Amino acid sequence: MKAAIVEEFGKPIVVKDIPVPQPGYGEVLIKVIASGVCHTDLHVREGDWIVKPKLPIIPGHEGAGVIVKLGEGVTTLAVGDRVGHAWLHDSCGNCDYCLSGWETVCGKQNQTGFAANGCFAEYTVALAAYVGKIPETLSFSQAAPILCAGVTTYKALKETEAKPGQWVAILGACGGLGHVGCQYAAAMGLKVCAVDFGEDKREYALNTLGCQAFVDVKGKSAEQIVAGVKEACDGVGAHGSVILAPRPESYQQGVDMLRPMGFAVGIALPPGSFPVDIFTMILHRKTIRGSIVGTRKDLNDCLTIAGSGKVKCTVAERKLEEINEVLHEMEQGKIKGRCVLRIAADP
CATH class of the missing domain: 3.90.180.10 (Medium-chain alcohol dehydrogenases, catalytic domain)
Structure with missing residues (x-):
């Protein structure tokens, strides 16, 4: 063969x-x-x-x-x-x-x-x-x-514990994993805020993948990205985030964009580590999880x-x-x- x-x-x-x-x-x-x-x-x-x-x-x-x-x-x-x-x-x-x-x-x-x-x-x-x-x-x-790509994002979405009608932010939404994850989220009754690089992906995320919101990270600071997601998600933040972008800073953003009691689920495997605001994590009862396939x-x-x-x-x-x-x-x-x-x- x-x-x-x-x-x-x-x-x-x-x-x-x-x-x-x-x-x-x-x-x-x-x-x-x-x-x-x-x-x-x-x-x-x-x-x-x-x-x-x-x-x-x-x-x-x-x-x-x-x-x-x-x-x-x-x-x-x-x-x-x-x-x-x-x-x-x-x-x-x-x-x-x-x-x-x-x-x-x-x-x-x-x-x-x-x-x-x-x-x-x-x-x-x-x-x-x-x-x-x-x-x-x-x-x-x-x-x-x-x-x-399918089973990995499907499992991660389940790990966010988000319920139908609630918001999930998917970082790296238009890539190989993200584009199926957005669709599984829709099938599960979740609202999706797609986070990706470049305005050219906006139409794809909103019209093809059926996401409810899109945040372009190109040229934006971490604070601007987090603020954009929070504004899109009822002005409060996502109930869950799925981190597919292979950068340590995406992990910090994925935690910061959560509303209280939210779950950040990591899939991407970049080298390094990321800082966590312990005070906010405790007072807002946020959860950080890894998920593998x-x-x-x-x-x-x-x-x-x-x-x-x-x-x-x-x-x-x-x-x-x-x-x-x-x-x-x-x-x-x-x-x-x-x-x-x-x-x-x-x-």
Whole structure:
């Protein structure tokens, strides 16, 4: 099969032919039809996180495709099923976190495209218990971004504890994660204040994504950004914020723009730290949380929502051989929505 492989950190990904993997006990072999490209894949290539993948590795954790072979012991899936191979490759299944439905923080988990070979290939092997089921109404190209960008923002929105009719501010609203997050928020009955860089994104946020307000951060101080969000959100502030912009200052702003009793939920992983006004945090009873992807239940729930037509990804299809060009464009901030690698034609 053809696969894109990180062989050396900081070097271009190599596309070459390697043997097709075979599924073991409890595993399935998936023919990948489309695979989304996430910012994490750039970090895998560069090896610039504290924790690094073991090389060589096939990146990619938004693989949408069809099961073509079952490993021994698989009884819950069948050849021909439409499935997605997402970030959570597997977990121990026995710790307190796994037993209570929080397998995403299991200390013995493995991640697709990071600790286990991923989806930038014609075929990928996944554990049957960890794949997402793609509705017939959802195309493979549309399903791919849901497998990470979708489930990650859907879970983060739940973590804000905002209720229907309340305000959430999404920092980085028009990017790969943000543009689906805005739509999940709408599906959940939330009002969205989109926060992003550049007036050119205003129409996209308000008319395409259906947000109720837009705050442009370009040329503005932190105080002006926070004031703009507070003014948009009833003059008081957001009930919750979802921080997708990979800058430490976005975290401070995400906390400052909350009204009392608000929840700031962090997803982006910039290096460094950010200051917190302890006095205001205590007196206003604000909560700061991190959120990492979503559970298997979250994954299937958000695929169902997308399959109902309430979420439509802005997708640009590219070829597997263009992966390095795609990652370069991602570094330059030139990608609107999500790039999806078209690996094979729809069956």
